[in-house]
Amino acid sequence: MIRALGASYRYPGEGQVVAPVDLAIHASDVTALFGPNGSGKTTLGKLLAGILKPTSGRVEILGEDTRTLSLGRIGQRLGYLFQEPDRQIFTARVDEELALAQRLRGVPEDDVLGRVEEMLDRFRLEHLREAFPFDLSRGEKQRLALAAIMINRPPFLVLDEPTTALDVVRKAELSALLSQATEGGVGMLIISHDRSFVARHATRILELSRGEIVDDYSVR
Amino acid sequence: MTTPFVKGDYDPRSKLVLVLGLSSLAVVFDYPRILLPLALATVLCALYLRSGVLGSLVRMRRLLWVFLAMGIIQSVFTRGGQPLVELAGVALVTTTGLERGVSIILRIFIILVSAGIMTTSNPRDIIQGLYQWRIPYELAFMVAVAVRFLPLMREEAEDTLTALQLRGVRLEELPLRTRIRTYGYLLTPLIAGVLARARQMSLSVEMRGFRAYPRRTSHRTLVLDGRDYLLMIIALLLVSGAFVAHFRPGPL
Numbered sequence: 001m002i003r004a005l006g007a008s009y010r011y012p013g014e015g016q017v018v019a020p021v022d023l024a025i026h027a028s029d030v031t032a033l034f035g036p037n038g039s040g041k042t043t044l045g046k047l048l049a050g051i052l053k054p055t056s057g058r059v060e061i062l063g064e065d066t067r068t069l070s071l072g073r074i075g076q077r078l079g080y081l082f083q084e085p086d087r088q089i090f091t092a093r094v095d096e097e098l099a100l101a102q103r104l105r106g107v108p109e110d111d112v113l114g115r116v117e118e119m120l121d122r123f124r125l126e127h128l129r130e131a132f133p134f135d136l137s138r139g140e141k142q143r144l145a146l147a148a149i150m151i152n153r154p155p156f157l158v159l160d161e162p163t164t165a166l167d168v169v170r171k172a173e174l175s176a177l178l179s180q181a182t183e184g185g186v187g188m189l190i191i192s193h194d195r196s197f198v199a200r201h202a203t204r205i206l207e208l209s210r211g212e213i214v215d216d217y218s219v220r
Numbered sequence: 221m222t223t224p225f226v227k228g229d230y231d232p233r234s235k236l237v238l239v240l241g242l243s244s245l246a247v248v249f250d251y252p253r254i255l256l257p258l259a260l261a262t263v264l265c266a267l268y269l270r271s272g273v274l275g276s277l278v279r280m281r282r283l284l285w286v287f288l289a290m291g292i293i294q295s296v297f298t299r300g301g302q303p304l305v306e307l308a309g310v311a312l313v314t315t316t317g318l319e320r321g322v323s324i325i326l327r328i329f330i331i332l333v334s335a336g337i338m339t340t341s342n343p344r345d346i347i348q349g350l351y352q353w354r355i356p357y358e359l360a361f362m363v364a365v366a367v368r369f370l371p372l373m374r375e376e377a378e379d380t381l382t383a384l385q386l387r388g389v390r391l392e393e394l395p396l397r398t399r400i401r402t403y404g405y406l407l408t409p410l411i412a413g414v415l416a417r418a419r420q421m422s423l424s425v426e427m428r429g430f431r432a433y434p435r436r437t438s439h440r441t442l443v444l445d446g447r448d449y450l451l452m453i454i455a456l457l458l459v460s461g462a463f464v465a466h467f468r469p470g471p472l
Binding site for chain 1: 384
């Protein structure tokens, strides 16, 4: 699914954040990028997802160099859930939010409405369909953001710190939704420092420290 | 007596006079023939004051479409002058429309680049400078907060645009009208973010005793030196010169 070939990254005017890395992420795995704050997890995640372009080496998604892929084309190959749900909500109603990308992508309206109903039901957002998304709780916003990505039926998901600010109940709800997705054949890259969450979902763990992968092992 | 935090830096008040001058001219004048040299002067000032203008523009490159879209909207919907582009006898773009479109792009550019100059000052210095100018502390604090959050808002706007595209929306392939409408969606999370942050911050500063006393004292004081006065005089000459040149009788 994703291959890094000697890929490294440094922010302009700063030192190297991610040391050169050779790595293959498979669509059949649930891979976790695990490490403490500041270890470069999010930067490596964005590098692998093609949001950041490597300063040296290359990253390929489904065989294509991310330098040649626009963000829109990357979005057709994988879904990316940002840490902050508020930055990925665009409309004034929950159901419009779910339909937005589908409509912009030119999906026929009947199909859009059908998929919106499916997502409202699957992510338990039916009772909130007319709600103003910014009034939702953190957990509800998280579900909405995830549903708005899943409606595009991506074969692979990148989740950046998905459990941030979620309580035990909301975390369990999110876990159930992710398990449902993996059972449906969706591969994942989970960026997290939440050991229990990673242990529950990951089939492979990459441990990071100071921008370097210090351990890489399978857990099932 | 103290100097600004960054040694060798200008006093934030002198920068503020310059920024107010540049942005006021950008708001008052509506003609590319004035706005273009003004934009050049703004870039030169930003470079001289080390505001990292080029870096900012590179980082904002994906948002430049928004400004371009605004310019195109102005071009298409403003009538007057000679038709430049016609479709079935209907003028789509006129000389007045094009002039208005270019003007709006230049205006936004000048305001953003000049505002960037203020980000080179420490927010604490900005508050102190304004307070020493007898500006009420609450207002000075608001100005400093606005400056402090400009880079954060830019980062949020970029993240939001990235998030929208990562839903598989290929902006580069959308028809122009749909693309312009799509950029409108970016405003929702931006405004919501600003409101949420303002709410949190007002609560936070009140809890720390903001406005608890009618008068404030400060250990730090700023002193304007010769360079600061020179910068302010140049800024005032620039503004008054532009006004005189524009409003004097006879053709410009």
